[in-house]
Amino acid sequence: MDLQEKRYGTELAITVSGRLDASWAEFFQEHLLRRVRAGEHRLILDVADLSFLSSMGIRALMAVYKELKAIGGTFRIIRASGMVHDTLRKSGLGQWLSDAPLDAVTPAPDGPAAVAATPPGLEHFPLAAEGGLSLEKVDAWRPWQAVNPQMSREIRFTPDGFGLGIGGAGETLEAAGDYLGEFVAFNGQVAAQPPDERGRPDCLLSEGEFVPSLHCVQALVCRGPLSHLLRFRADDERPCYPLSRLLAEMFRVSGAEAIGFLVVGEVEGLVGASLITSPGRLRPGMEIRYPQVREWLSFSGERAFAREQAVIVGVARRTGQAGPEASGLVPVAVPAGEPPMAAHMHAAVFPFQMLPNGRIEAARVAARLFSGPPPRAVLHLVDDDRPGNGLGESALYQGACWFGAITEGGELL
Amino acid sequence: MSLVLGAFSMGLILSLLSLGMLISFRMIRFTDISVDGTITLGASITAVCLSAGVNPWGAVLLAVAAGAAAGAVTGILHTRCRIQELLSGILMMTALYSVNLRIMGRSNIPLLDVPTVSRGFEHLDAAWAGADNKINLLGWPVPVSDMAALASSAVICVATALLLRYFLLTHMGTGLRAAGNNPQMARAQGLNHQAAIVSGLALSNGLVALSGSLLAQYQGFSDVQMGIGMMVWGLASIIIGEALVRHNSIGLVICGTVLGTILFRLLIAIALRWGLNPNDLKLVTAIFVFLALVAPTLAGKLRKRLCQGVVHARD
Amino acid sequence: MLEIKNIHKTFFPGTVNEVKALQGVDFTLEDGVFTAIIGTNGSGKSTVLNAVAGTFEPDAGTILLDGRDITHWPEFRRAAFIGRVFQNPFAGTAAEMSIAENIVMAMRRGKRRGLGPALGRRTLDEIADRVRELKMGLEDRLHNPIGTLSGGQRQALTLLMATWLRPKVLLLDEHTAALDPKSAAKVAELTSEIIAREKLAALMVTHSMQQAVTMPDRILMMHRGRVVEDYRDEMKRRVRIPDLIEAFNRVTKRELFTEPAAAMLERQYL
């Protein structure tokens, strides 16, 4: 089997020649899915020289087709003849066959085009949204002091908000006290890491009347519409996007001083930490230092979760040289030429799922992720700036950022 | 003819040495170079005993016991005191030199006109002897005393070989061989590997001392220098024996060793007859052993070369 | 019942080459429980087995077998109660001795070895019968040197030898690791079969997660000379290969949480 590729406008034509049978199907499927992952969502298969197509080959085609369908891509097969044509038709897959000549000009994708004047690799889509985000903050715990129960709050995660923090589910704070851990919430869905080295993250999903709620000892929750979408994709020039780069772009696009955001993207590497013992077990007067801290906190130790899909929820602020010290935020790395920033970000890691290109809806993307296989981890992202052997900050290859300016409660930061 | 007869008798006597070394070098894999000392130990104890009028068989037993004790000490030096094999052997050999001098009181004891183990066989042989006290062996007249020596060595050698074969095939003997072949396996099967080395060396050196004892009686003297080079001779005999049988069944290996020793003695006798300087004998033996040791590797390399040559030629 | 109580072993103490191979290993192996030990290279798995077998004496701690303190027994004395199979298929048998002679060594494990002939008719018949059960056709080659057999055949025979007399504990140190996949599967199957039939207490070191999950009743995970995980009973029945891998990752993650990392997190973690 042999594969040749050629680009026609927004479509990628792949010429398949030889036999597509059991011995080649896997290779073929992987190759095509790699292309889809790299953003080729409009595929044409030129099968003029394909002499044989087995059921295994059809299965591979199906897998690619399903993936493309889920993300709104297109898939067509041209110049099928003889046996291949017959096989496809008889398998009920005639809808893939297309007579359109290859050199026909393909129409531009639907929907309003991205606003120009963004750097290459980035696409900005303004979203029709009125007003900004309002911020709510819970600050009942700081490592490694005992939790202050008076300051803690139960927060209901209705679909109009998103947030991050440390909390646990339960009747009362008392009951949740042993289960306080990092969480990420978006659109009425919560992914929470139980404070246990072996624990798997749990999901709480809005279902009918049910609204997930957590007793929070730390939280930053934004409510309101997200007014911008920024798509990013790594290319030869920029092999990946560190989070500070994305933050700087979001500040630049929104022009705001403080933003709340949701980023979904393919992970290059995440660096972070999460609780493995609930802060509810801290008592006044306890002193947690190294090495005891290892019983409380787990550190990713490497750039983890490469090629998985991360849902990052965060709040960030530009700090300016003379600005007041940000509270609840930590200074992040600063890309060259940008003003200093501070942020607090949590990430939930899901098995990879493709995103459609162009303008996409945050709620749809999140719903698909949360209803799929369970998340692998939820962690607090850090910038490992140790000189010499630091792991650096987390980075993504490609994905989408939805964000908006914080107009109410910004002073809490 | 008496030359051949002598070589046979010598060979049979020294085959006991070879059998002893077969146990240490091949069975328990212990490079025991104290052999040079223990063979002399056997000879000197025998000489002293016989001179003092002790029954020759008693003298032989005493020699064997002393040899076994010496072997056990070598083993203990190695196993308990963790001294390297070679060094334990060297220590023992060096110590035995003085011990032997002490036993004999001087460097040489001649044994003229003392009863030896072959005496008993002379009476038997005499029955066949003619008037001149000679036996007609395949047309050659042979003195009764020579014939008796041959017969006595043959009987002792065969008896020892049979006993040894039986022993090596018992549970204890099997354990001994396993300890040499794979100590880790032997220990895992509950065998006291160190005890096996000590008893193996005792057995080995007992046989060597037996050989020394018979040698002194056959040659008619004991000399403190007589052991020098014996280890290499024994090794040469074992190697010849292995080349003869090429099999690892115990019986055949023992046979091979005995035959190898006899053949080796015959070769030496012939070489000496052809005018080889007796002083060069040890050098020649050493070269022979060296060649036997390196020949397999050398042959392997040579074969590889040749094969490569063939391949190249084909290209 | 084998009780291992807080044993420590340091190789080359006080030198630059110092290796703390065991730092307080503590577990009990009940009768009839087949336990696998897994762990990264150099985590001390073989050292634990060697300590039980008596290759060396631990620096501290005790080893009890059926309540008897065997900590200071020499290796050959313990062998009366312990069967062993090594990783190296050539280590467990004497290459130049015949199959029958090797087996007869095992038939006397821990017993007196007297001056009776080792291989009588009856003994040979008994050996042939048991060897036949291996279904390797070796019963016709009892007098061949064992060195002429393949690694898999030798390992199967070593296993047979180790269990010929019922051991109180069977020690298996990666005994299928050096075999080709087919022989490894065969020896693994034989191992499970013998252990189940004789209801043996066994300790098996393995690097194969598959073996660890499917074969034993219990899994111990070692790291840096300690037992860090102990899956048994219903925990063991639930455990799958990804769980084991995750457990490995957890341990390595802990390792990467160094003091400088902690200092960094003190600033970065809220």
Ligand SMILES: Nc1ncnc2c1ncn2[C@@H]1O[C@H](COP(=O)(O)OP(=O)(O)OP(=O)(O)O)[C@@H](O)[C@H]1O
């Ligand atoms: N006899 C010895 N002398 C010196 N060091 C040793 C000895 N035996 C083991 N060690 C050291 O002790 C540590 C533990 O070794 P051990 O063989 O028990 O590891 P293991 O878990 O069996 O590893 P592997 O999976 O590689 O077999 C290693 O660092 C090793 O180098």
Ligand SMILES: [Mg+2]
């Ligand atoms: Mg090991």
